[in-house]
Amino acid sequence: MKLSSAKVPKESKGASPSYGGHSNNSKRRIISHTILPFQQADQLDQWSSVAAVDMHHNNTNTNTNNHHHPQPQNSHTSTSRSSDYSAGGGGGGSEPCATGNKWASRLLRECARAISDKDSSKIHHLLWMLNELASPYGDCDQKLASYFLQALFCKATESGQRCYKTLTSVAEKGNSFDSARKLILKFQEVSPWTTFGHVAANGAILEALDGETKLHIIDISNTLCTQWPTLLEALATRNDETPHLKLTVVVTANIVRSVMKEISQRMEKFARLMGVPFEFNVISGLNHLGELTKEGLGVSDDEAIAVNCIGALRRVAVEERGAVIQMFQSLRPKVVTVVEEEADFSSTRYDFVSCFEECLRFYTLYFEMLEESFNPTSNEKLMLERECSRSIVRILACDNEEDNGDGGECERRERGSQWSDRLKEAFSPVGFSDDVVDDVKALLKRYKAGWALMQPHQDEIGLYLTWKEEPAVWASAWKP
Numbered sequence: 001m002k003l004s005s006a007k008v009p010k011e012s013k014g015a016s017p018s019y020g021g022h023s024n025n026s027k028r029r030i031i032s033h034t035i036l037p038f039q040q041a042d043q044l045d046q047w048s049s050v051a052a053v054d055m056h057h058n059n060t061n062t063n064t065n066n067h068h069h070p071q072p073q074n075s076h077t078s079t080s081r082s083s084d085y086s087a088g089g090g091g092g093g094s095e096p097c098a099t100g101n102k103w104a105s106r107l108l109r110e111c112a113r114a115i116s117d118k119d120s121s122k123i124h125h126l127l128w129m130l131n132e133l134a135s136p137y138g139d140c141d142q143k144l145a146s147y148f149l150q151a152l153f154c155k156a157t158e159s160g161q162r163c164y165k166t167l168t169s170v171a172e173k174g175n176s177f178d179s180a181r182k183l184i185l186k187f188q189e190v191s192p193w194t195t196f197g198h199v200a201a202n203g204a205i206l207e208a209l210d211g212e213t214k215l216h217i218i219d220i221s222n223t224l225c226t227q228w229p230t231l232l233e234a235l236a237t238r239n240d241e242t243p244h245l246k247l248t249v250v251v252t253a254n255i256v257r258s259v260m261k262e263i264s265q266r267m268e269k270f271a272r273l274m275g276v277p278f279e280f281n282v283i284s285g286l287n288h289l290g291e292l293t294k295e296g297l298g299v300s301d302d303e304a305i306a307v308n309c310i311g312a313l314r315r316v317a318v319e320e321r322g323a324v325i326q327m328f329q330s331l332r333p334k335v336v337t338v339v340e341e342e343a344d345f346s347s348t349r350y351d352f353v354s355c356f357e358e359c360l361r362f363y364t365l366y367f368e369m370l371e372e373s374f375n376p377t378s379n380e381k382l383m384l385e386r387e388c389s390r391s392i393v394r395i396l397a398c399d400n401e402e403d404n405g406d407g408g409e410c411e412r413r414e415r416g417s418q419w420s421d422r423l424k425e426a427f428s429p430v431g432f433s434d435d436v437v438d439d440v441k442a443l444l445k446r447y448k449a450g451w452a453l454m455q456p457h458q459d460e461i462g463l464y465l466t467w468k469e470e471p472a473v474w475a476s477a478w479k480p
Contacts, residue, residue: 107130115155150393151389177259186378198227198230199443200337200436214304215235216305222315244279246298249281252286306336311340333480336427337476341472343359359396391411394411452466454466462474462475
């Protein structure tokens, strides 16, 4: 395990340049205004980090020459609860691609069932049909067919591990800081998919650590620090003395490791700009989160601890998740924030057809969101779609993925209710305050129609970001 760190002394304190004047005598304005991303795009360029971009394109499984195929029908299905709050302006532009009576979903389901039944003749026939119709450059049906075809082919030929390693290797070699920085900024500009969790978690962390003078945030997220500049600004404009912040970033993905030096330099520069005493640590070289210890994290008794997990727990092997949560408990944190995408690839992992159905549902929602958020010819949209190919192969075609010892990341997402059951073993839920809810609602108003905030019903915990009334991302906060 490698530990690197850098300290930034406090130089000055005041409202941040280019963000407009902030009132230092209003805690409410500090929380609601400064933690919202995208105050100004040019300011974000000073600190923005990168997204891991999978640049791989499997040309052997796609055919860009569009053959005759059934025309998609206009349909959209919704099976979720209605949202309590809706937000958003203008209308969407592209045609949705929900899993209704679409040719791609029908053929893909038939192929998945044939693979489960080991019907080789039907498998060959359906794979051939999908290969003739699929294209990563076509409409939503053609794109879904293209990326799921790769996973189904790997499953049928038992080549998932090899394909996954190739996709990962290509993604790591093609990783560029500048291009990926532009990608993540564009994604955050057009969709709240990631910024929703940032705003909710930052609000909970700021409230839990209010009044503390030595803060230590343990960031286990692989979100490349895009969450923290707005929190730094909020700390700089606190009514009392600006606290000292230690940020420890736990890196488990090789793709992220390659850009952490650049991110570290940008974070330190931004902390100096904000006048926040700052220490930045990076922990790398871990095979899995179970290797983390209190000593390795550099936790001191006089620090107020916050543990931030955004998309991190799903990368822990299912059988090890309880132990990792218990390790968080041993740190005695003031707050633990957990943000995860709303899907269940855990309870269905031994039932291929059921897992396939859930995977198709989730990625259809994701692809539809991308289709309506970006321009049709957007390169960023194509890059984000290609990034999904690695995850889909990992979920559907890598049997015993948690025991193969290849160092790859687990992709077994769970729903908010499932994570709540696990977290309740060590923590108690913390409801989001009205201020934080208002911040999230203000954030959603910046985006196109279709996004909404859904608050919990009855025994549910946390907040849900919904797209077309379908829960997409779940955010929660916990205390010992």
